[in-house]
Amino acid sequence: MLQFIARRILLMIPTLFAISVVTFIIIQLPPGDFFTTYISNLAAMGESVDQSVVEAIKKEYGFGEPVYIQYVKWITKIVTKGDFGRSFQRGQPVTDLIGDRLMLTVVLSLFSLLITWVIAFPIGVYSAVRQYSIGDYIFTFFGFIGLAVPSFLVALVLMYVAFKYFNQSVGGLFSPQFTDAPWSMAKVWDLFKHLWIPTIIIALEGTAGLIRVMRANLLDELHKPYYITAKAKGLSEFKALVEYPVRVALNPWVSSVGWILPGLVSGATIISVVLSLPTTGPMQLQALLNQDMYLAGSFVLLLSVLTVIGTLLSDILLAWLDPRIRYQ
Amino acid sequence: MSTSIPEATAPVGAPVQPAEEEFAQEQEARVMVASQWQLMWWKFRRHKLAMVAGIVALAIYAVALFAEFFEPFPPDQYAANYTYAPPQRLHFIDSSNGGIKLGLYVTGYKVAIDSFSLRRTFVEDPTKKIPVVLLARGFKYKLLGFIPMDRHIIGPVNQGDPMYLIGADSMGRDLLSKLVAGTRVSMSIGLVGVTISLVLGILLGGISGYYGGTIDNVIQRTIEFLRSLPTIPLWMSLAAALPVNWPPLYVYFGITVILSFIGWTGLARVVRGRFLALREEDFVLAARLDGSSEMRIILRHMVPSFMSHIIASITMAIPGMILSETALSFLGLGLRPPVISWGVLLQDAQNIRAVSTAPWLLLPGLAVVVAVLSLNFLGDGLRDAADPYAR
Numbered sequence: 001m002l003q004f005i006a007r008r009i010l011l012m013i014p015t016l017f018a019i020s021v022v023t024f025i026i027i028q029l030p031p032g033d034f035f036t037t038y039i040s041n042l043a044a045m046g047e048s049v050d051q052s053v054v055e056a057i058k059k060e061y062g063f064g065e066p067v068y069i070q071y072v073k074w075i076t077k078i079v080t081k082g083d084f085g086r087s088f089q090r091g092q093p094v095t096d097l098i099g100d101r102l103m104l105t106v107v108l109s110l111f112s113l114l115i116t117w118v119i120a121f122p123i124g125v126y127s128a129v130r131q132y133s134i135g136d137y138i139f140t141f142f143g144f145i146g147l148a149v150p151s152f153l154v155a156l157v158l159m160y161v162a163f164k165y166f167n168q169s170v171g172g173l174f175s176p177q178f179t180d181a182p183w184s185m186a187k188v189w190d191l192f193k194h195l196w197i198p199t200i201i202i203a204l205e206g207t208a209g210l211i212r213v214m215r216a217n218l219l220d221e222l223h224k225p226y227y228i229t230a231k232a233k234g235l236s237e238f239k240a241l242v243e244y245p246v247r248v249a250l251n252p253w254v255s256s257v258g259w260i261l262p263g264l265v266s267g268a269t270i271i272s273v274v275l276s277l278p279t280t281g282p283m284q285l286q287a288l289l290n291q292d293m294y295l296a297g298s299f300v301l302l303l304s305v306l307t308v309i310g311t312l313l314s315d316i317l318l319a320w321l322d323p324r325i326r327y328q
Numbered sequence: 329m330s331t332s333i334p335e336a337t338a339p340v341g342a343p344v345q346p347a348e349e350e351f352a353q354e355q356e357a358r359v360m361v362a363s364q365w366q367l368m369w370w371k372f373r374r375h376k377l378a379m380v381a382g383i384v385a386l387a388i389y390a391v392a393l394f395a396e397f398f399e400p401f402p403p404d405q406y407a408a409n410y411t412y413a414p415p416q417r418l419h420f421i422d423s424s425n426g427g428i429k430l431g432l433y434v435t436g437y438k439v440a441i442d443s444f445s446l447r448r449t450f451v452e453d454p455t456k457k458i459p460v461v462l463l464a465r466g467f468k469y470k471l472l473g474f475i476p477m478d479r480h481i482i483g484p485v486n487q488g489d490p491m492y493l494i495g496a497d498s499m500g501r502d503l504l505s506k507l508v509a510g511t512r513v514s515m516s517i518g519l520v521g522v523t524i525s526l527v528l529g530i531l532l533g534g535i536s537g538y539y540g541g542t543i544d545n546v547i548q549r550t551i552e553f554l555r556s557l558p559t560i561p562l563w564m565s566l567a568a569a570l571p572v573n574w575p576p577l578y579v580y581f582g583i584t585v586i587l588s589f590i591g592w593t594g595l596a597r598v599v600r601g602r603f604l605a606l607r608e609e610d611f612v613l614a615a616r617l618d619g620s621s622e623m624r625i626i627l628r629h630m631v632p633s634f635m636s637h638i639i640a641s642i643t644m645a646i647p648g649m650i651l652s653e654t655a656l657s658f659l660g661l662g663l664r665p666p667v668i669s670w671g672v673l674l675q676d677a678q679n680i681r682a683v684s685t686a687p688w689l690l691l692p693g694l695a696v697v698v699a700v701l702s703l704n705f706l707g708d709g710l711r712d713a714a715d716p717y718a719r
Contacts, residue, residue: 152655156674284564284565
C-alpha cells in the first residue's frame with residue numbers, strides 16, 4: 001500500500017510541473033507588459049514612482065530576463081516561501097487575498113461531491129435493480145435534463161423565482177451581519193444555511209453521469225453467479241444486494257471522483273459568479289477582466305493543484321477499498 | 329428509405345404462418361445482403377427518441393443555416409419606444425367584432441410611462457390590431473450568402489409595425505430575431521470546435537493507438553493531465569488573453585480554438601480505443617500480408633470500420649462545446665456584442681432586476697437546453713446504432 005501511494009505521488013510530480021507551466025503561460029499571455037502598465041498607472045494617478053523601487057520590483061520578478069529564468073524565479077518563490085506574487089490591481093500580496101475564498105471554494109466543491117453521491121447512489125442502485133421500469137426511465141430522463149441545463153441557468157431561474165415570488169435574494173454565502181465577522185460557530189452555521197442552494201445546483205450537473213456509472217456497474221454484477229447463489233440460498237433481496245454486488249460496483253465509482261471533481265470546481269466557479277458567492281470565481285473573473293494576472297493565475301494554479309490532490313486521495317481510497325488496484 | 333424494420337425472430341407463441349415464414353426469410357435475406365450503413369439506419373430507426381431528437385437537431389441547424397429568413401427584423405434594429413416590450417400573443421382567429429374571421433394578427437401595446445422611474449409599462453391593447461402574414465416582406469438579405477431575398481417566415485404586413493413574438497430586450501430589439509441570429513453562432517461554434525477537436529483527436533489518438541509504445545504513453549499522460557484540470561477557470565484565463573481589439577471573427581475562432589484545446593481529448597480516446605481494437609483484427613492482418621501500405625491500411629481498411637463510432641462521438645461532443653461557449657460568453661469572456669450567441673444573449677439576464685422585469689430574457693437558455701438535449705439523445709441513438717452487428 002505504501003509503495004502504491006509513493007508511486008502515485010511520484011507520478012504527480014510531472015502533472016504538477018505541467019500545471020505550473022500552463023499557469024505561467026497564462027500569466028504571460030496578455031499582450032503588452034503588464035508591469036509597464038502598472039508603472040504607468042501609478043504615474044497616471046499622480047504617485048511619484050521611485051526609480052529604485054521600480055528596479056527592485058523588476059529584479060524580484062526577473063523582468064527583462066529570459067522567460068525560463070522568470071519562470072524559475074516565480075515557481076521558486078511559490079514553493080519555498082508560498083509567495084504568489086502581488087495583485088497589481090489591489091496592491092496586496094496574492095496570498096492575503098485568496099485564503100478565505102479558496103477555502104470556501106474547496107468547501108463548496110466537496111459538499112457538492114457529497115451531495116452528488118448522496119443523490120446518485122440510491123438512484124443508480126434503483127435504476128439497475130429495476131432496469132427498464134418507469135422509475136428507471138424517469139430518472140434517466142431527469143439525468144439527461146441535468147446534463148443539458150447549464151448550471152448557471154438553473155441558478156438564474158432560481159434567483160428569479162426567489163426574487164419574484166418570495167421577494168428574497170438567494171445570493172451570497174453569509175447573512176449581512178456575518179459577512180465581515182470573524183469565524184465563530186454561529187458563522188459556520190450561517191454558512192451551512194446558505195450553502196445548500198449552490199451546492200445542489202452544482203451537484204445536479206455531475207449526478208446524471210454518476211447514475212449511469214452506478215447503473216452500468218451494478219447491472220454487470222447482477223448477472224454474475226455469486227449474486228444468484230446468494231439469492232438462491234435464501235438471502236433477502238436487500239441483503240444479497242447490499243452485501244455483495246453493491247460493494248463491488250462501488251469501486252469504479254470511487255475512481256469517478258477523478259473526472260467529477262474538475263467539473264465540480266468549474267461549476268463552483270461559474271455558480272459563484274451568478275450568485276455572487278465569496279469564493280474564487282468572482283475574484284478570478286474580476287482579476288481577468290482587469291488583467292491582474294498574478295492573482296488570476298494563482299487561482300488557476302491552486303484550483304488545479306487541489307483538484308489533482310483530490311483525485312490522488314480518491315485513488316488512494318480506491319486502492320484501500322480494492323486491493324487489486326495496487327498490483328496493476 | 330421505404331423498407332421496414334427487419335425482425336430477427338418470429339413472435340413467440342403464435343404459430344408461424346407459411347406466408348409469414350416466407351416473409352421472415354425474405355427479411356433475413358435482406359439483412360444478409362444489407363450494407364453496414366443500411367443496417368445502422370435500420371437499428372437507428374428503432375430508437376424513437378433518437379429519431380425525434382434527430383429531427384429537432386436538423387430543424388435547429390436549418391434555422392441556423394437560413395437564419396435571415398427566420399428573423400422577422402434585423403437583429404440589431406433597435407426601437408427606443410419598445411424597451412422590454414413583453415411578448416405578444418399571436419392570434420389566429422379574429423372574433424372581436426362578433427364575427428369570426430381567419431387571419432393572423434397581434435395586438436398592439438398601450439404604453440404607460442411611470443413618471444418617477446421613467447419605466448415603461450406595456451399593456452395589451454385589444455383594439456389595436458397589427459396584421460401579420462407568413463412569408464412577409466422585410467429587410468433585404470442574401471440567402472446562403474448569394475440568393476437575394478426580402479421574404480421572412482413571419483412579419484407584420486406594414487413593415488414599421490411592432491411585432492415582438494417573444495418580447496424585446498433593453499434596447500427594444502426583437503428577441504426572436506436575436507435568438508435566431510444566436511442560433512447560427514452557437515450551433516456553428518459547436519461544429520467548428522468539434523471539427524478542430526476531431527482533427528487533433530484523430531491525429532493524436534490515431535498515432536497513439538496505431539504505434540503504441542512511448543509515444544502512446546506520452547499522449548495518454550497529456551490527455552490525463554488535460555482532463556484533470558478544472559476547465560472553467562482555465563478557459564476563463566485563456567479567453568481573457570484574447571486581445572480586446574480583435575475583430576469579432578478572430579474572437580470567434582480564438583474561442584473555438586480554446587474550447588477545442590481541451591475538447592479533443594475525448595475524441596482522441598475513442599479513436600485510440602478503436603485503433604487498438606482493430607489493429608489485431610484479421611482483416612487488418614490480411615491487408616498487411618497483401619502488402620498494403622500503412623496509409624492504405626489506416627484509411628481504406630480501418631477508418632471506414634470505426635467511422636460510425638466517430639460520428640456518434642462527434643454528436644456527443646457538440647453539446648459540450650455549445651455549453652462551454654454559452655458559459656464563457658455569459659461570463660463576458662467569450663464572444664462579445666455585436667456578435668450574438670446564446671451565451672451573449674444570456675448576459676442580459678445576469679442582472680436579476682432585468683430578469684424580473686423581462687423574464688423572457690431567459691428564453692435563450694431554453695434554446696440551449698433544447699439544442700443540447702436533442703444532440704445528446706441523437707448521439708445516444710447513433711452510438712447504439714454504430715455497431716449494428718452487436719445484438
